[in-house]
Amino acid sequence: MKIIVPIKQVPETSNVKMDPETGTMIRTGVEPIVNPLDLYAIEEAVRLKNQYGGEIVAVTMGPPSAHKALREAISMGCDEGILLSDKKFAGADTWSTSYVLSKAIEKIGNFDIILCGERATDGDTGQVGPGIAAWLNIPFSTYVSQISEVTETKVTVKRIVENGYQLLDVERPTLITVVKEINFPRLPTLDGKIKAKQAEIPVWGPEEITAESEHLGLKGSPTRVVKISTPKVSRDGERFSPKTDGEMEEVVDCIIRFFEEKEII
Amino acid sequence: MTEYKKVTQEIVDKLINIVGERNVIWNEPDKLENYSHDEITDKKYAQMPDVAVKPKNAQEIAEIMKLANKEQVPVTPRGAGSGLSGGAVPIYGGIVMLFDRMNKILEIDKTNMMAVVEPGVITNELNQLIEPDGLFFAGYPMSVESCYIGGNLAENAGGGRAVKYGVTGRYIMGLEFVTPEGEILNLGGKLMKNVVGFDLLKLLIGSEGTLGIFTKVIIKLLPVPKARVDLLVPFADPETAINAVPRIMTESGIIPTAIEFMDKLSFETSYKFLNEHFSHDDAGAMLLIELDGTDPEVLEKEYEMVGKLCQDNGALEVYIADNHTTIERVWRVRRNVAEAFMVYSPVQSLEDIVVPIGSIPKILKDIKTIAEKHDVLIPTYGHAGDGNLHATVVKKQEMSLEKWEETLPKVLLDLYAKTHEYGGSISGEHGIGHKRKKYMVDSVGAPAVELMKRIKRAFDPNNILNPGKIIDA
8 A cells, every 4th residue: 555645844833933014923033943743744644554464655845955854754753755845845834835745746656545634734725735636626525533444445534523523434545634632642763763864865856746837836826825924812801809798799790891802892 | 046036017008118018918818818928839838928028229228127137027039939848838826028120131231141131030031032042041940931140149049050050149240249147248249259357148049038038139141052952761660761862871871951850750741731741761761961062063962872772781772852842842741841740749748858979779779669658759859960860759648648758757867878878968959957957967967057146146146037947046
């Protein structure tokens, strides 16, 4: 069985600061890491491989330095990593990104399952996974919390929906985006790290994946960012405390009035 | 023994005059209860204060101390209350002094690599502020997210990085403090060397709030290591894990920042508490080894070497955490062991013994024997790299509370006797407080205790400041 895991390198956002002027993130000193939600996809791929055998190929589109993300994936148990890196890819939106990834996956070929994280922690769209499936014209399931069975022809998944779970039998090949509930990602091992350090990571550009240039990069992206702004959080509290029991009723009235003014009740 | 007076309305009015009405908590038992205990779960170590005050500067503290001396009312300074020996508990009632309003970072002096802070600054906040400047404060108690720097100083807090960086006191270069009688004094400065007179600065550090009240602290900062990596290493059993420690320390030629040890009961309890999962059912113990350095490539070679040493010495696997997210993930487990135990087994005594690192394998065996002899659980975790072990004596479910009260002192006597046999000490970083006071003579000898009493009397003739801690002066 061949499993492909498209991953993304994102800025470490656990203690990130925003520039209040531009509304963008201050990237200096922020280390790039594998998108935390992609780790669940990698972990699930490693588990499936351990159970059913096969190989795992991690693939990412990004700057040349993104090979680090692929090495991280290899150190967790992926067999190979492929880096899609070219100036022409730069500035891609989710539509163009999923196009490039789908072309790379076509080139890898012979795949059975594509596993993606639910979304990336920087862009937060959750569109690239389903986008890849659409370009490849294969079935996909999102928000999957369990892959219960893989047979010769189908995959049984449990996906989280608004008021419960949905159990689906999906034909292979298929794409699955997974949620945090699915597993606990393992840490890279020392042996994995050494293997990852030595791994050859091929770099593919538009020619290698026979991508059409009008679909690439900023120019090939239909999305236009008009404005980015940071929502302003303000707290507008007031404190009413009764000094004696007799004042209690008065204070309650004050609170009700306060809520009414704020149109809460 | 000194006779203390209860705090009266008249005294409270005087306190209000000093700090303002908003900063005095009086006649509000619900609020005062928070200041009656620290992180020790056993209620017998708790005591309600009469009143709590929140001064904002050294002058106010000096006035409070003068008033307290005049009125014969004890004063107990209290940081964040995350202590583990009762140091901040007002065992004779009286005034609890809080530092919530003295939480300003006064100066970051990049030229001299020093910070000047007030005692109520949370340790982690200082580090977060100076990290962008490439600086850090090397003190790293496990309560780093909540503890106050003043408390770190009072206890001379150790923690997870002592193997390489030593403990809090090493980084304290100067102090402004208020004496028990209400004088404001300065010690040291932004100086790396200073040998004028007795080293009162070092005497105050670790004095558990019995000799003076810190109001300003000058802290030496270090360049923040650019690269950090942690190795999480499961072993089949504690013996194998612990036996690997001296080998890592001597054969690698590398000084790790930390080597932390957790036995099975410890890490399983913490994982459960954090709702995390660890996929090594065969693991009986774990080491968490941290290395840091300036060059990521050099560090990579170093961790490979340490990792291979672990593999050669019985590691079941060697996991590597080398970015902020994964490092935090592995340390969170270690940091939360103590809290997890308080949730799952509140009837316990968290111990803090320290032995020479070469004796750790031996004392671990002794701990096992002691646990079996007295029919208690003693999960053990701690700072294996510096010999500081948090053996936690825990009551078994089936043991009655009466029996436990009878058993615990016997367990401690056995544990401390073994500790002393190896040239160890009964507290590495938690301190004596009132919890371990009765073991002082056995630990340091009667003449040393007598000398400490005389020092205490010299600083605090009326025995007003945090009385009944460490020794009975």
